[in-house]
Amino acid sequence: xxxxxxxxxxxxxxxxxxxxxxxxxxxxxxxxxxxxxxxxxxxxxxxxxxxxxxxxxxxxxxxxxxxxxxxxxxxxxxxxxxxxxxxxxxxxxxxxxxxxxxxxxxxxxxxxxxxxxxxxxxxxxxxxxxxxxxxxxxxxxxxxxxxxxxxxxxxx
Amino acid sequence: xxxxxxxxxxxxxxxxxxxxxxxxxxxxxxxxxxxxxxxxxxxxxxxxxxxxxxxxxxxxxxxxxxxxxxxxxxxxxxxxxxxxxxxxxxxxxxxxxxxxxxxxxxxxxxxxxxxxxxxxxxxxxxxxxxxxxxxxxxxxxxxxxxxxxxxxxxxxxxxxxxxxxxxxxxxxxxxxxxxxxxxxxxxxxxxxxxxxxxxxxxxxxxxxxxxxxxxxxxxxxxxxxxxxxxxxxxxxxxxxxxxxxxxxxxxxxxxxxxxxxxxxxxxxxxxxxxxxxxxxxxxxxxxxxxxxxxxxxxxxxxxxxxxxxxxxxxxxxxxxxxxxxxxxxxxxxxxxxxxxxxxxxxxxxxxxxxxxxxxxxxxxxxxxxxxxxxxxxxxxxxxxxxxxxxxxxxxxxxxxxxxxxxxxxxxxxxxxxxxxxxxxxxxxxxxxxxxxxxxxxxxxxxxxxxxxxxxxxxxxxxxxxxxxxxxxxxxxxxxxxxxxxxxxxxxxxxxxxxxxxxxxxxxxxxxxxxxxxxxxxxxxxxxxxxxxxxxxxxxxxxxxxxxxxxxxxxxxxxxxxxxxxxxxxxxxxxxxxxxxxxxxxxxxxxxxxxxxxxxxxxxxxxxxxxxxxxxxxxxxxxxxxxxxxxxxxxxxxxxxxxxxxxxxxxxxxxxxxxxxxxxxxxxxxxxxxxxxxxxxxxxxxxxxxxxxxxxxxxxxxxxxxxxxxxxxxxxxxxxxxxxx
Numbered sequence: 001x002x003x004x005x006x007x008x009x010x011x012x013x014x015x016x017x018x019x020x021x022x023x024x025x026x027x028x029x030x031x032x033x034x035x036x037x038x039x040x041x042x043x044x045x046x047x048x049x050x051x052x053x054x055x056x057x058x059x060x061x062x063x064x065x066x067x068x069x070x071x072x073x074x075x076x077x078x079x080x081x082x083x084x085x086x087x088x089x090x091x092x093x094x095x096x097x098x099x100x101x102x103x104x105x106x107x108x109x110x111x112x113x114x115x116x117x118x119x120x121x122x123x124x125x126x127x128x129x130x131x132x133x134x135x136x137x138x139x140x141x142x143x144x145x146x147x148x149x150x151x152x153x154x155x156x
Numbered sequence: 157x158x159x160x161x162x163x164x165x166x167x168x169x170x171x172x173x174x175x176x177x178x179x180x181x182x183x184x185x186x187x188x189x190x191x192x193x194x195x196x197x198x199x200x201x202x203x204x205x206x207x208x209x210x211x212x213x214x215x216x217x218x219x220x221x222x223x224x225x226x227x228x229x230x231x232x233x234x235x236x237x238x239x240x241x242x243x244x245x246x247x248x249x250x251x252x253x254x255x256x257x258x259x260x261x262x263x264x265x266x267x268x269x270x271x272x273x274x275x276x277x278x279x280x281x282x283x284x285x286x287x288x289x290x291x292x293x294x295x296x297x298x299x300x301x302x303x304x305x306x307x308x309x310x311x312x313x314x315x316x317x318x319x320x321x322x323x324x325x326x327x328x329x330x331x332x333x334x335x336x337x338x339x340x341x342x343x344x345x346x347x348x349x350x351x352x353x354x355x356x357x358x359x360x361x362x363x364x365x366x367x368x369x370x371x372x373x374x375x376x377x378x379x380x381x382x383x384x385x386x387x388x389x390x391x392x393x394x395x396x397x398x399x400x401x402x403x404x405x406x407x408x409x410x411x412x413x414x415x416x417x418x419x420x421x422x423x424x425x426x427x428x429x430x431x432x433x434x435x436x437x438x439x440x441x442x443x444x445x446x447x448x449x450x451x452x453x454x455x456x457x458x459x460x461x462x463x464x465x466x467x468x469x470x471x472x473x474x475x476x477x478x479x480x481x482x483x484x485x486x487x488x489x490x491x492x493x494x495x496x497x498x499x500x501x502x503x504x505x506x507x508x509x510x511x512x513x514x515x516x517x518x519x520x521x522x523x524x525x526x527x528x529x530x531x532x533x534x535x536x537x538x539x540x541x542x543x544x545x546x547x548x549x550x551x552x553x554x555x556x557x558x559x560x561x562x563x564x565x566x567x568x569x570x571x572x573x574x575x576x577x578x579x580x581x582x583x584x585x586x587x588x589x590x591x592x593x594x595x596x597x598x599x600x601x602x603x604x605x606x607x608x609x610x611x612x613x614x615x616x617x618x619x620x621x622x623x624x625x626x627x628x629x630x631x632x633x634x635x636x637x638x639x640x641x642x643x644x645x646x647x648x649x650x651x652x653x654x655x656x657x658x659x660x661x662x663x664x665x666x667x668x669x670x671x672x673x674x675x676x677x678x679x680x681x682x683x684x685x686x687x688x689x690x691x692x693x694x695x696x697x698x699x700x701x702x703x704x705x706x707x708x709x710x711x712x713x714x715x716x717x718x719x720x721x722x723x724x725x726x727x728x729x730x731x732x733x734x735x736x737x738x739x740x741x742x743x744x745x746x747x748x749x750x751x752x753x754x755x756x757x758x759x760x761x762x763x764x765x766x767x768x769x770x771x772x773x774x775x776x777x778x779x780x781x782x783x784x785x786x787x788x789x790x791x792x793x794x795x796x797x798x799x800x801x802x803x804x805x806x807x808x809x810x811x812x813x814x815x816x817x818x819x820x821x822x823x824x825x826x827x828x829x830x831x832x833x834x835x836x837x838x839x840x841x842x843x844x845x846x847x848x849x850x851x852x853x854x855x856x857x858x859x860x861x862x863x864x865x866x867x868x869x870x871x872x873x874x875x876x877x878x879x880x
Contacts, residue, residue, distance in 0.1 A: 017401070024430040028376060033368035034361020036551070037429075038502050039583040043817040046502055074361035086359040093351060093783055096791060097224025098358035099365060099502040099551025124826035131817060133502050133552045134224050135794025136787070137828035 003067040007032070008076025018064030022056075023047045025063045026073060034074040034102045038131070045130030048103035048110075049073045055110035074102035077109060085109055088143035096134035104130045108144050117148055200323040202282040203331070204256040205235055205275065212306055212320030214239075214246050219257025220267040221523045222250060223501075223550035223557065224791075225847050226784035227267045229352045231275045233345040234780065238279030238338060240303035241319070243345060248353040253525025253545030260547070261524040263558050263666055265748035265845025268780060272843050273337075280335035282326070289325035290317045340778070340840050347838075349783035354549075366521025366548040367506035367580050374508065375404055377569050377579040378432035380441065381421035381589040382411065384810035385662050387446035392422055397438040402431035404575075406439055409568045415626045416531040418561045418568070419589055419663075425573050429580060445810050451661035453595055453807040457493055460597035460658055464616040465491060468654035471635040472642035475650030480612030484603030488689050489614075492600070492678035494873040495804035497593035497667050498812075498820060503551025504586040505562035509569075510576035515542045516567065517576075521550035523558040535564050536571065554795070555666035559591050587820055588812040591665025592805055594619040597656070598678040602648075608690030610701055613648040615641045618656025619674070620664050631659045640675045645713035645746065647705035662807060668795060669851035672747035676852030677859070677873060680743040684860045685869065694742055694860060695725050713751075717744055719837055720753035720773040727835050728755035728771035737761060738768070741860025743853040748845030751775040754793075754853040756829075758861035765862065765875070767797065767829040772850065774834065777841035785846055789834040792850025798823040800855035801876050813880045821878060 002015035007030060014025065026032045026049070035058060038046030042057040049058045050072040051065065077083045085105050095101050104127070111118070111126040118126065123141050132140065199207045199215065207215040216232035232248045235241075251257045258274060283303045290308035291298040300311045307316040340347075357363040382388055394406035404425040411420035422439050426432035481487060507520035509532075516536065518528055525545040533540030550557050566579040581589075596619035603612040621637050624630045632655045635642075642653045667673070687697035698721055705714045721744045724730075734740060737759055744753040757769040772789045779785050802821045806813045814820040859870045 020428070020430050024428055027368075028428045028430075031370050032361075033364060033370070036365075036503070037367065037580060038504075039816050041583070041816050041818070044502065044583075074359075077360075081356055081360040089359045090351070090355045093355070093787070095224070095352065095355055095358040096226070096787055097502065097550065097552045098354075098363055099224075101358055102361045105359060120830075127825040131502065131822060131824060133500060133554075133795070133822060135791035135823070135828075137794065137823075137825045138790060138830065138832060139787075140825065141828075 003064070005066045005068065006070040008072060014063060014067070018067070019062050021059050022049065022061045022063045022066055022071065023058040026058060032073050032075050036099055036102060038100065044100070045107055046100050046103040048106040048130065050106060050110055053110065053113060055107050074106060077105065083109065084147045085112070085143065088147045092139045092143040092146065094136050094139040094143055096136055100130060100132045104132065104140055108140070112144065112148060120145065200327045202285060202323065202327055203278050205278040206239060206282040208319050208323035210320045210323070212245055212318050214241055214319065216246055216248050217251040217257065218248055219251045219260050220271060221260060221262035221525070221547050221550065223262070223523065223553035225788060226352055226781065227262070228354070229350060230268060230780045230784060231271055232353070233350050234272060234275040235279035237343055237345040238276045239283045240305060242306035243350065245306055250547050250549070253529055253547060260526060261558065263523055263555060265750070265847045265849065268843045269749060269845055272780070276337050277335050280337055281331050284332045284335055285326040285329045286319055286322045288329055289322040293317060293322070293325065346780055347778070348781070350781055352784070363549055365503055365506070365551045366519065367503050367551065369508040369519040369548065369578060371508065371510070371576045374576040374578055375425045375427065375573060376429040376432055377423050377425045377566065377577050378429060378436045379421050379423040379565060379579060379581060379585060380436055381419045381585055382443050383588060383812070384443070384445040384451070385419065385448050387449065387810070388420055388444045389422060390442040390444040392442070393440040397424060397435040400431065400435040400438065402427035403435045404573055406435070407569055407572050409565055412535055412564055414531060414534060416527055416559045416561060416564065417535070418565045423565065423569055423579070425569050425577055433582070448661040449810040451807045451810045453496060456661065457495065457595050457597060460595070460618040460656060461491055461493060463618050463656040463658070464597045464599035468616045468618065468656040469632060470652060471638055471655050472651070472653035477612045477614060477650045477652045480650035481603045484611065485606040486604040486689050487601065488686060489599065489601035490682055490685055490871055492598045492674070492681065492871045494596045494674045494677065495877070496595045496662070496807070497799055497803050498587050498590050498805045498814070499554040499556035499667055500587060500820060500822060501550070501552025501554055501556060504581040504583055505557070506580040507563040507566045508576060508578040509563060509566035511536065511567055511570040515544060517544045517546070518563060519546045519548055520560065520563050521548050521553065521557055522560060522563070523550065523553050524560065527558065528560045528563050531560050531564055532567050535567060554668040555670070556590060559665060583817070584815045587805070587814050587816060591625065591663045593667035593673065594621065594664050596674040598674065600678060600682045602682070602686055604686060604690055608692055608697065608700065609704055610646070610648055610686060612650040613646070614652050616654040616656055617641065618658040620658050620660035622664050622666060622670070624660035625664050628660070632657050637671065640671060640747070644679065645705055645710045645717050646701050647707045647710050647714070661810070669747060669848040672745060672848070672852040673799065676743065676745035676747070677856050680745065680853070680856030681859050681869070681871060684863065693731070695721070695730050698742070698744060713746060716751040716775045717746055720744060720751045720775050723773035723835055723837065724753035724755050724771050727773065727833060728757070730755060737865055739861040739864025739866070741857040741862070741864060743856035743860065745852045747849045747852060750844045750846060750849040752849045752853045754857040756854065756857040756861045758858055758865060760862055760865045763876070765801065767858065769831040770829050770854070771833045772835065773837070774850070775837040775839070776844045776846050776849070777839055778843045779836045779838045780843060782836065785836065786834045788846045789850045790832050793832050793854055794823050794828060796851045796854025797827070797829070797858070800858050800873060802874050802878060804874050804877050806880050819878060819880045
């Protein structure tokens, strides 16, 4: 019996081994490659997506967890790249290689939903699960604080 | 398919381009077409880098590999500047592996250093051809026409012709021998903080990396490598794995004896990566460790220390060191060590290869497409030119993706199963089977006179050199490997440099900033120690050493080193009061032809080390893009902090013990120094490297700051090693 779930607003049927991590379902069955593989152990945050609006690590989450629920990936965060965080990421020129940034943005989006006016410390704590090896951390934080309206100081 | 009307012309002989030290070919085949891109249908190729469509839409190709350093914006912006193009009409595309783009191997912080002038010339020649085409159309002298923001204007009337209207005619003209280049005051894009061309794609998940290639009929693979260099698969049992769902085959890839070849291993090809990974876990493998099966990196580091604490092989000598040491008022010696490092880019090694009867097609995150062509040519016994390499955006690389073992493995698998195969390594394989930064030991001894002048310097270094990966008979650093020491702008009059026996027991590779990491660390921290012996402030002591450097051949190095040192000190407020438990540290180093100084403000509270502020001063000559240049420095600080505090790869029984980010911890968001200020001298001098030179100064400046805060001197990196 195929199971149903919603991915970026579209209904999907899944007929396979429900133990498959959501990450590989998104990347290799649906070809939604914006969500990245980084570590496979929930240590780096590159695979972050939303499950019913909450940030989760898709590399550790079996696809069965998402049955009957709603998944949002970076491709579905906004229709046209106009989510305030996406715009702030461009304004603050955050990305270097950019590989981790989908996960960073998805983590930040979920965080701001729960804490729309965070201070710097809260941002630090919220983002510690997302590694960026290029070292864009300060621009990431500036972009988040910019959206939160608490601190509009420009990076660089 | 695009129709290129260009006839064969020889860019190589264009004196202007040859003057850049490069041979730039020009494309003339349909092979470079923008496959599937309708706009390319009638695009005209003015040269390999500049293609213009009849409507004026312009494609600028980047030949160098993009891995986040922003080169695919910086170089095309230089082309666009000389082309007098409207940047809003420009699309940047990554060139495939092709010699027409000049050297594409992207490392050594060389892209701007080597390609800046040729890129300007590519833009300037195309611009001159467009102007000539307009002059011919109007029947006027070329001097009566000029290029201005994507159009050519007639000076004598109001007429204009767009680049799109002129491109086809322009392409029929001869390429000018000596393109006239702009003066710096005429630059419109060079020197401006132009945003990266691909940011909208990155933030929406549309930017595709090597790991994101998807082809019809493509299979996915997972691999487990022979864990020890030079080892092999003794036996394996794949019966259970082969019966698992989705599994296509289980394949033994033998070690490929090539510097860029696979260590060997067992791979599973399946319908999905997850199925391949699960099946791989069920393959019973027995490895034969081979000659390096007893490698223990901690013991080896101790062995290297004992070697450099005795006489080693002399590779450089000047003045009279013995006499200087004899006459010394004060003598001091110290030993410094560093560990192996793994690059650990966020995108693990990833490639897709399709081996077909007549050719091979590769999609890979890579720093060296020609290396892929060479390696696959050798492995598959085919003409390297039959290997088509699509250079994919690399999700970080830091030197690792120059080597293409992961591409050769995908080729082996594609050949075996007769389908395109995508291989992404697990994080564990990425951590355990890399090409590591050398572990190292250095001993420095020096003499001071009564005024605190450094009169003699003995420097011994032992580390497995990168050349060992290409020639396993290499047993110690060469004279050339030690150039950064013997040619250091301190210019100490009496000097001896020695190389310690240090063969490699694992694959050694280029890691962002390479040897400059440990040279920069030892030389700077030792300088701090000498300052202490001489009872001087470190900044004053640096100034004194440089003032004593009198070799006229090093005058520019001294001047530029002092320039950044003074700039960093001034901007950081060197000498300012800091709270109890805080300290300032300073370091200066030049590498990849650029000059860097950093002041680090740190706080030490027990085991906890916080960095509050970093001030970086950079002399890389002309800065092409101040925003992206600043980003490189910010990144260098973060990577410098990772390696200063945490990162070390440990070997036991020949194999790497670390596996993932829990036992190979890199810097995380909450630890990032909240204030990083970057200052460029920004001269008109030839632009030099930026990707790497920022890394070496951080760790010694931090060490100095910790000493200022606590009186504890750290001589070993990392400062807080992880026990694994």
